[in-house]
Amino acid sequence: xxxxxxxxxxxxxxxxxxxxxxxxxxxxxxxxxxxxxxxxxxxxxxxxxxxxxxxxxxxxxxxxxxxxxxxxxxxxxxxxxxxxxxxxxxxxxxxxxxxxxxxxxxxxxxxxxxxxxxxxxxxxxxxxxxxxxxxxxxxxxxxxxxxxxxxxxxxxxxxxxxxxxxxxxxxxxxxxxxxxxxxxxxxxxxxxxxxxxxxxxxxxxxxxxxxxxxxxxxxxxxxxxxxxxxxxxxxxxxxxxxxxxxxxxxxxxxxxxxxxxxxxxxxxxxxxxxxxxxxxxxxxxxxxxxxxxxxxxxxxxxxxxxxxxxxxxxxxxxxxxxxxxxxxxxxxxxxxxxxxxxxxxxxxxxxxxxxxxxxxxxxxxxxxxxxxxxxxxxxxxxxxxxxxxxxxxxxxxxxxxxxxxxxxxxxxxxxxxxxxxxxxxxxxxxxxxxxxxxxxxxxxxxxxxxxxxxxxxxxxxxxxxxxxxxxxxxxxxxxxxxxxxxxxxxxxxxxxxxxxxxxxxxxxxxxxxxxxxxxxxx
Numbered sequence: 207x208x209x210x211x212x213x214x215x216x217x218x219x220x221x222x223x224x225x226x227x228x229x230x231x232x233x234x235x236x237x238x239x240x241x242x243x244x245x246x247x248x249x250x251x252x253x254x255x256x257x258x259x260x261x262x263x264x265x266x267x268x269x270x271x272x273x274x275x276x277x278x279x280x281x282x283x284x285x286x287x288x289x290x291x292x293x294x295x296x297x298x299x300x301x302x303x304x305x306x307x308x309x310x311x312x313x314x315x316x317x318x319x320x321x322x323x324x325x326x327x328x329x330x331x332x333x334x335x336x337x338x339x340x341x342x343x344x345x346x347x348x349x350x351x352x353x354x355x356x357x358x359x360x361x362x363x364x365x366x367x368x369x370x371x372x373x374x375x376x377x378x379x380x381x382x383x384x385x386x387x388x389x390x391x392x393x394x395x396x397x398x399x400x401x402x403x404x405x406x407x408x409x410x411x412x413x414x415x416x417x418x419x420x421x422x423x424x425x426x427x428x429x430x431x432x433x434x435x436x437x438x439x440x441x442x443x444x445x446x447x448x449x450x451x452x453x454x455x456x457x458x459x460x461x462x463x464x465x466x467x468x469x470x471x472x473x474x475x476x477x478x479x480x481x482x483x484x485x486x487x488x489x490x491x492x493x494x495x496x497x498x499x500x501x502x503x504x505x506x507x508x509x510x511x512x513x514x515x516x517x518x519x520x521x522x523x524x525x526x527x528x529x530x531x532x533x534x535x536x537x538x539x540x541x542x543x544x545x546x547x548x549x550x551x552x553x554x555x556x557x558x559x560x561x562x563x564x565x566x567x568x569x570x571x572x573x574x575x576x577x578x579x580x581x582x583x584x585x586x587x588x589x590x591x592x593x594x595x596x597x598x599x600x601x602x603x604x605x606x607x608x609x610x611x612x613x614x615x616x617x618x619x620x621x622x623x624x625x626x627x628x629x630x631x632x633x634x635x636x637x638x639x640x641x642x643x644x645x646x647x648x649x650x651x652x653x654x655x656x657x658x659x660x661x662x663x664x665x666x667x668x669x670x671x672x673x674x675x676x677x678x679x680x681x682x683x684x685x686x687x688x689x690x691x692x693x694x695x696x697x698x699x700x701x702x703x704x705x706x707x708x709x710x711x712x713x714x715x716x717x718x719x720x721x722x723x724x725x726x727x728x
Contacts, residue, residue, distance in 0.1 A: 243369070243462040244572070245453075245525040246595055247512070248305070250466070251505055252298065252377055252473040253556055255535020255549040256565045258502050263290050263567055264677075268551065275485075275503050278510035279569065282529060286571030287580045287619060291627075293587045293653075294533050296556065296563040296635055296646075298405060299379050301532040301588050302468075303346050306380060306393065307358040308592030308610030312634035312650075312707040314356040315342040319405055323384035324354060330638045335664055336648055336719075339636055339708035345381030345403075348392055350607070355387060359606040361592050363394030365464045368601050371456040373397045375449045376468035379405045383425065395466070399430040399448045407470045410477040410501075412439040428470070440479045442471050442504040449508075450515050457519060464599075469508065471501040474540050479504040492542030526598055527571045528591065534563040538641035546643045553644050553679040559633050559660055560645030560679050572598070576619050584618045584625040585653070594619075630654040632701050636663060636710050636719075644679070645669075648710055650722065652698040659694035659722070663710050666725040670694070695722040 256263055257270035261279045294301040299319045300311040311317050321327065323344055330338040340354065347355035348363075362372040374390040378401030381387025388403030395401075408417015408426040415435040417423035434444040449467055456463035479500035486496035509529070516522040537548040537555025546554050549562035556563055568586065570576060589612035596604060597616045617623045633651040648663035656674035661667075670683045670691045684691045699721040702709075709719045720728070 242524060243599055245456075245463050245465070245521060246365075246370075246598060247465045247467060247525060247527045248591070248595070249509060249512070249527060249529045250302075250305075250376075250468040251529075251531045251567075252468070252470055253533060253536050254472055254502070254505075254531035254567060255537075255555060255562065256552055256567055257549050258472065258535050259506075259567055261288070261567070263288065264551070270548075270550070273489075273491075274499055275482075276506040278506045278513065279529070279567070282509065282513070282527065282569045282571055284579045285573070286527070286569050286578065287576045287582060289568035289570070289586055290581060290583050291585050292530065292566050292568035293564050293585070293631060294531060294566050295588065295633060296533055296559055297639060298532045299345060300635075302378070302380055303356065304587075304589040304612075305591050306346060306360045306362070307356070307608055308361070308589050308606070308612040309356070309358065309608055310587075310589055310611040310632055310634070310705065312632060312702065313609070313611060313705040314346075314358070315708060316345050316356055317341045317635055317708070318343070318637040318639070320345040320379065320382040320403065321405070323382045325382075327638065327640075329640050333638050333713075335713055336638075337711040337713050337716075338638060338648070339710055341637065341708060343382060344385045344387065346387040346393065347381065347385065348394075349386060352386070355381065355385065356608070358608040359604075360394045361595060362390075362464060362466070364596060364601060364604050364606075365599055366394050366396065368599060369461065370599065371396055371459060371461040371463040373449075373452045373456065373463055373465045374399070374401050374468070375452065375465070376400045376445050377405070377407075377470045377473070378402060378468065397452055399452070400428050400445060400470075401468075402429060404428075406473045406475070407441055409475070410441040410470070410479070412437040412441075412444060416441055416444075438480075440481070440504055442469060442479065442501070442508050445469065446508040446511050449512060453512075453515065454519075457521070462599075464595075467508075467512070469505050471505045472498065472535070474536070476501065476540060494540075494542035498541070523573045525573075527569075528595070529567070529569040530588070530591070531566040531568075532588075534558070534561075534565065537562065538643045538646065551678045554646065555643075557639040557641060558643060558645030559635065559649050559651045561673070561677065563645060564633065570619055572619060577621055580621075582618055582625055583627070584615060585627045585629065585631055586615050587612075587631050590615050627655055630697055630701070632698070634702065634707050636708050648719075650698055650702060650707070652694050652701070654694060654697060657690055657694060659691060659698060661695070661698065661722040661725065663719045666720060666728075668695075668722075668726065692723070692726060695726045699723040
C-alpha cells in the first residue's frame, strides 16, 4: 500500500508531466500554424536592355517590343508588378556588389567591372587625361582588410543564418579572378554552379564544354557543368536544369530557399541558341542581331521553365520572383546595325549613364502580396534589393559591418503607398570603360524627380535632362535652366562628400577633379 507522501509525489509528478505535455502541444500547434517563410528567387539577366523584350516598360509599344519574343516575361508581369523606372549601374560588377551589400557604388568603390587580382584595367592606366583612382578592383570580400576590396556582410549570409538554403547559379563576377570573393561559396551561398570571377562565358555551347579544356578560353570557362560536356545543350538551358535540381534538393531538405539565378546571357560572345535561330533569320534580321534575339528567347524560356516547375511542385504560391538586369543593353560595340541605337527611345547603352545604360526591365511576383498585372513608376535602384529581400524573409534584427544605402520597396509592392519619387538616386563611375559614345566616360550622376544631372570628370562639363519630357536625353538644359543645374549639383556634391567618393585627378595638373558644385561655379 502506498503511503500518503508517495501518493502526493506521484500526483505532483503527474501534474508536471501534464503541464509539460500541454506546453509541448502548444508549441507544436504554434509551429504548425506559423506560415512557412517564402522561397525567394532573384532572376538576374546580364546586359539586358529596357527594350530587349516583347513586354513594354514604357507607355507605348515600340518596334523592339514587336521584334523580340519573351512570353514568360509577359506572363510574370501579368502575375506581378512591373517597374518602369528601375535602375542598375552602367556595368556589371558594381550592380552585383550593390545587390549583395545594399551599398551604392560610390560607397563600396567597386565602381568598374573586376578582372584580374590587384590589376587596374589597361584603358584606365593609360587614360589620356585622367589619373583613375585605385578603386576596389578586387571586388567583394568576406574578410576585413583585403586590399582593394570591399568588406561587407552579404545578403545570402544573412539569409543563410535565418535558415535559408542559399543557391547560386550562373555568372557571379563579385570579385576578381584569384580572390576569395570570386567564389560564391565564400560569400554565403551553400551551392555554387557556374559562378567565378569571369565576366562572360568562354562559350555558350556544350559542345565546347562551355570553354573548359580550351586554352584560350580558360579564364572564362564555366565550372560545375561536366554532365553537359560534349552535348548540344546551350548554356542557358544547362543552368536552368541545374537550377531545377537545386530547388528540388532544397525542398527535400525541407528548407526555404534563396535562389540567385544569374544568367550569362545576354553577354558577349553573342552566340546563337539554335533552337530559335531560324525564326529570326527568316525575319531578315542582321546575322548578329538574330543571334542576340535567340539569347533573349532562351533566357525567357528559362524563366518559364522555372515558373512551371514551381507550379508542378506546388510551391509557386509561396515563392517570390524578382526579375532584373545588371546594366543596359550592349550597343557601343559587338552589335549589328548602328551603334548607340539598340535601346531606343533611350539614349546609348551599356557603359553609359544615359538611360540606355542604366534603366532596366524589372518585375516582381509575390502571390497574395503583390497585385497581379500592376505597374508602378516608383524609382528603384539596385541596392534597394538588399533591404527589400530581407524584409520579405521577415529578417529584421540583422547587423551588417557596412553602412547600407538601399531602401525597401516593400510598401510599394504591398500597395500601401503609391510611388514616392522625391528621393535622389546616385551613380558614380570615376573609371574608363573603353568604347566611346553618349554618356560614356568617367562621371557622377544624380536623378531627382524627373530631373537628371550628369557631371563628366574629364572636362568638368554637365548635362541636364528632364526625363518626363525628354526620355531620349536629346536636349541639354544646363544653359536654359541654370538654377535646376545648381540645385542638383549641390545634392550630388553633398552625397559624394558624404560617402567619401573617389575622384580622379587631371594628369596635366595633378589636381583632383572638382566636386560638381565647384565646377559649376567656375
